[in-house]
Amino acid sequence: MHVALLKATTAFYLVGALLYLYFVFTLNERSARIGRMLLMIGVALHGVAFVARYFVAGYTPITSLFESLSFFAFAIVGVFLAFEMQYNLRVLGAFVAPLAFFFSVSAAFLPGEVRTLAPALNSYWLPVHVMLLFVGNAVFAVAFGAGIMYLLMEKELKRKRIGAIFKRLPSLNVLDDINYRCLTIGFPLLTLGIITGSIWAEYAWGSYWSWDPKEVWSLITWLLYAALLHGRLTVGWRGRKAAILAIVGFCAILFTFLGVNLLLPGLHTYSNLSG
């Protein structure tokens, strides 16, 4: 049942994302409203599917690549909807919703059957560690979207060619605000995610830190965001610089998540293309 639900969810994300894109081009308000409604239905179904799979599998379904991609999409849509409500920023949907669809549909191409859980993963730390990180990553995905929007808008304002982008995107100030807000939410989540992982590693592998590729890349990601937060707070980094760092930071997240899984085998290799 949960597999069919996930397929339906992906369809909702697709149509929702398309409607947001249509909104950006035509500024047709209704299309954004319907888009949001579809994403809401999608995320609700996704939640149901997640719970259903939990009961079928007997563990929190965030262990294989299929499950993590799917959960990432879920978290992105959820976080996006929260931000959209707060900032009433429909355009953001055109930048973030396709991302969620992309992860959701990539999951659909992977083997999705329920497996027996590797013994090391059978722990209460699993949901805590992984969910903290994925929700944090989803927040950074929103910052990534806002960063791209910032750069587009800034370029148009600097070049003084006022056109389509100027009309559609919100003010630079709002976009920079989102950047900061995401940082203050995402960074603690990321930090806690790494700390819980480290504690769990001590239980499971007997060492807090073993320089496994995933750990190394998490650290790189963490340092990037730490630098951004530090720069913002001490020397007043903002705007363009902050937007670029948010984009670079999210690329690091993607590499930590996908690149490491697929290219750099290590202790964390529970989820690659074969499962």
Place this chain on the structure above:
Amino acid sequence: MGQIVIVGLNHRSAPVEIRERLAFPADTIGHALRGLAERDGISEGVIVSTCNRVEVCVLADEGYKGTQSVKDFLSAYHGMPLQELAAYLYHHTEEEAVRHLFRVSSSLDSMVLGEPQILGQVKDAYGYACEFRSIGPVLDKFFTKAFSVAKRVRTETKVANSAVSVSYAAVELAKKILGDLSDKTVMLIGAGEMCELAARHLLSAGAKGILVTNRTFERAVRLAEEFDGTPVRFEELPVHLKRADIILSSTGAPHFILKREDVEEVLRIRRNRPMFFIDMAVPRDIDPDANQIDNVYVYDIDDLNNVIETNLEERQREAARAEEIVIAEVTAFRRWLESQQVTPTIVSLRKKFEEIKEAEVAKALSVLGAQDPKTRKVVESLASSILNKVLHAPISSLKRESDGRSPSEMVAVVREIFDLPEEESGEGTEAPESAPGQGGRIGQ
């Protein structure tokens, strides 16, 4: 029923001296509206008067006479000979009049295409007409429709979507750069009409406060008073600059008064909080290179004009789409008008025949001396069914859109053939309770 007539003049048909003389000031508009509605052959009237146009819209019994009557009214009211006046006036009747008002209220006929004030002005005119009861059901429907057409044009096209004046463009840019203006401070350097206008716009868009500086401090003090702002000595500009988010500058200085390094320095103190410089001076006051600094935006007068230019081009394109909406709406409204003409005729046709029927049935029953209900019923239903069958053809051809013949012609023919009484066109107009608006003041 009658015909809608609009007689008017606008910025294209008449120079400002004439428009001034023919304007209807708000304080005497009631008098004018009463004078208009009291004229023979005119049952409803609305007067739109702005600095760019005067439009007198009436419901007249007959189009040509109505037009003449309105022209006479204008000439008499403003004491200007008709021969002199006529050259500046245009007039539209029926469908053309409908199209004209729809275009005017959608701002497609404005000097600045898409400017937003005109709709409010037309609404004011409608309000006056309601208040002084010069409007009736037809023009009421007409103006209400014009408002909804204007709204459609506004939401479905981008004709009113972009700034087309320098100071408005400055406000739009400031909002996109700085976001909410309510915690932003404006600084005015030097004095210049355009800068002051832009400052005023920024303040009315919500900017928190304004600092004013000038080489002559007294001047700064005077201007600051006018804006309810703070005067700043010109020598202290570097100290106060850090407080300003939006800087409007137009001094007569021959060199840059702010160099790139100066701006970089200020920005460091501000911890990179964005600054928006609007340089209206020629030669320029602010080093254009400062635009390359992150979080600093420097627009000079040419840049602003370019923004407006692009916006105007977009407006022209959007206007074509707006015209299509207007055309569709005119057709819809014409249908409604036609149905308005036909319905009273159908009603009086029916009424006449019903009366004949009643009389004849009564006569027949009394001759028969029939008392039993069955006979009565048979006679009555015989009469009714003959009546319905006879009336079916004329009524359905009235309702049908006949090719080649306008509904008013059809109505005239039917009325003539069946010898219907003269139309009570004023039915709704004369009954005050059906007149819209709550003004309720007659003869003040």
